Amino acid sequence: MKPATRYIHEGQAPDPVTGSVTVPITLTATFQQDGVDKPRGGWEYGRTGNPSRISLEKSLAAAENGAFGLCFASGSAATAAVFNLLRPGDEVLATTDVYGGTWRLLSKVYEKYGITARFLNAHTQEGFQAAITDRTRLIWVESPTNPLLNIIDIAGIARIKGREVLFVVDNTFASPYFQTPLDLGADIVVHSTTKYISGHSDVIGGALVTNRRDLYDSCKFYQNAAGGVPSPFDCFLTQRGLKTLAVRMERHQSNAFAVAGELLKAQAVQKVYFPGLKDHPGHAVAVAQMRGFPGMLSFTLKGGRPSVERFVQSLSIFTFAESLGGVESLACHPSTMTHAAIPIADRERIGISESLIRLSVGIEDPEDLVEDITRALLSVR
Numbered sequence: 459m460k461p462a463t464r465y466i467h468e469g470q471a472p473d474p475v476t477g478s479v480t481v482p483i484t485l486t487a488t489f490q491q492d493g494v495d496k497p498r499g500g501w502e503y504g505r506t507g508n509p510s511r512i513s514l515e516k517s518l519a520a521a522e523n524g525a526f527g528l529c530f531a532s533g534s535a536a537t538a539a540v541f542n543l544l545r546p547g548d549e550v551l552a553t554t555d556v557y558g559g560t561w562r563l564l565s566k567v568y569e570k571y572g573i574t575a576r577f578l579n580a581h582t583q584e585g586f587q588a589a590i591t592d593r594t595r596l597i598w599v600e601s602p603t604n605p606l607l608n609i610i611d612i613a614g615i616a617r618i619k620g621r622e623v624l625f626v627v628d629n630t631f632a633s634p635y636f637q638t639p640l641d642l643g644a645d646i647v648v649h650s651t652t653k654y655i656s657g658h659s660d661v662i663g664g665a666l667v668t669n670r671r672d673l674y675d676s677c678k679f680y681q682n683a684a685g686g687v688p689s690p691f692d693c694f695l696t697q698r699g700l701k702t703l704a705v706r707m708e709r710h711q712s713n714a715f716a717v718a719g720e721l722l723k724a725q726a727v728q729k730v731y732f733p734g735l736k737d738h739p740g741h742a743v744a745v746a747q748m749r750g751f752p753g754m755l756s757f758t759l760k761g762g763r764p765s766v767e768r769f770v771q772s773l774s775i776f777t778f779a780e781s782l783g784g785v786e787s788l789a790c791h792p793s794t795m796t797h798a799a800i801p802i803a804d805r806e807r808i809g810i811s812e813s814l815i816r817l818s819v820g821i822e823d824p825e826d827l828v829e830d831i832t833r834a835l836l837s838v839r
């Protein structure tokens with residue numbers, strides 16, 4: 459099956475008991491057992507397993523061309539499940555513009571347990587190769603990165619990971635429709651399903667997918683032990699979103715190109731960060747490893763913070779809010795919102811300046827979106 463078909467059918471066969479075409483929401487905490495040590499159909503307790511969740515785990519594994527999927531109550535909970543594979547003394551390599559919450563987990567939570575993290579300004583195989591030590595056990599990348607839309611060479615890094623180093627890709631920005639990192643050599647793919655996969659900004663969720671049985675078993679053990687699982691209703695919403703992922707991503711892409719074109723023309727704009735543009739430094743790698751471009755782009759405004767304030771006040775269709783990947787267009791100010799947890803000196807050094815605005819271009823009519831941006835940019839001048 460091709461991706462658009464898989465999103466609708468894999469792991470989502472009609473219910474064998476009632477014929478229900480959609481997967482029923484199984485709202486129960488526990489399941490009747492047929493006798494001592496005889497769980498019916500394998501179901502016992504809702505934290506350990508629930509039919510709505512297992513169905514979503516299968517569909518997400520199929521979406522990422524993977525064998526095994528696990529769902530969590532948030533992308534951050536899925537991220538924590540991966541870091542729980544580590545032991546004291548282990549080291550993580552990540553990029554400087556990693557998701558703020560991932561930076562916070564590594565620097566403020568796992569550091570206490572003797573796991574260290576180094577954040578590299580590297581996008582290539584060589585950059586990561588040079589930084590590996592005998593303590594390195596995990597390489598964590600996002601591509602495109604948040605919020606600067608850098609492109610990381612996934613297949614290149616997969617070639618150097620070696621047997622001792624796990625290679626994990628947070629694929630939230632690209633979505634499985636535009637990029638499947640397991641095919642490029644990653645060991646684990648992580649998602650905040652809150653974003654493109656659920657797609658309607660109405661649910662928080664996370665997932666990981668892998669082809670390796672040993673990693674799946676360890677993460678599944680942790681999922682049940684720590685218990686950060688999504689509710690059956692959240693699983694339903696996420697699966698419902700997944701069904702339309704292909705058509706939504708096509709529209710996010712064409713709308714993003716329309717908005718990027720408008721930003722490039724504007725006097726008030728200093729720089730546009732969008733990997734779909736031919737002069738973006740990662741464009742060639744992006745074309746090689748991605749099938750298209752999601753609706754994420756960032757830009758800097760001339761005139762610093764006062765310009766940013768006027769711009770966001772003047773928007774009427776784009777909503778000023780955190781998050782991304784929903785049907786509605788959003789604008790955010792990373793330095794005071796998504797990336798506020800990162801100390802200001804680090805933020806400025808890596809390019810997340812006060813003038814930076816990040817857009818999540820939704821699936822509204824492109825003319826309305828372009829008009830909204832044009833009007834807000836004029837208010838800045």
Ligand SMILES: *Cc1c(COP(=O)(O)O)cnc(C)c1O
Pocket residue numbers: 532533534535557559560600604628630631649650651652653662663664
């Ligand atoms: C939002 C996000 C996360 C965290 O996911 P939550 O569902 O908010 O916990 C992780 N990585 C990326 C790239 C994100 O955008």
